Amino acid sequence: MSRPLLYLDVDGPLNPYAAQPQRRPEGYSTHRMKPEGWVAQHPGTPRAYVKPLRVWLNQEHGRRLRSLGELYDLVWATTWGREANLFIAPVLGLPELPVVTWPAPWGTEPDGTFWKTRGLVEHADGRPFAWVDDEIGPADRAFVAAHHDGAALLHRVDPRLGLRDGDFGVLEAFARAIV
Secondary structure (H helix, E strand, O other), X not given: OOOOEEEEOOEOOXXXXXXXXXXXXXXXXXXXXXXXXXXXXXXXXXXXXXXOEEEEEOHHHHHHHHHXXXXXXXXXXXXXXXXXXXXXXXXXXXXXXXEOXXXXXXXXXOOOOOOOHHHHHHHHOOOOEEEEEOOOOHHHHHHHHHXXXXXXXXXXXXXXXXXXXXXXXXXXXHHHHHO
């Protein structure tokens, strides 16, 4: 059996963007980043005038994810796309990771699933996977149960808190249970 995949979202699980704006969560450091995806959200504004995006990251997450990398194949599943390797991975001390590419447009699907769900099931192609994201809901769980033959863990992370000890424990337990 092949190793499970661990699909990683950035905003929410790694960057608790929904925390109170002036109160950086404990253990996080502030980074100002200007990825092309962010610049593109400001059409007509010269790049030099686009205010950098505030990103909170916790370097301990890098250590924990590298440890999970002994059980999983880590994959970026984020709107950051390949830019996660340029901006997020170096801060966390992660190697360059494969990236799921998304079809456009983004939004909720007609059946109520999150726009990433179908793409992840297709990408996994029957392999077991865990997915950490702040947008996972009941429709996504139902879709994966109906359309994915392998084991799957859809783990919602509170975007005000980011990944916490308990989340890492759940991910480790899932990987060990399916080996």
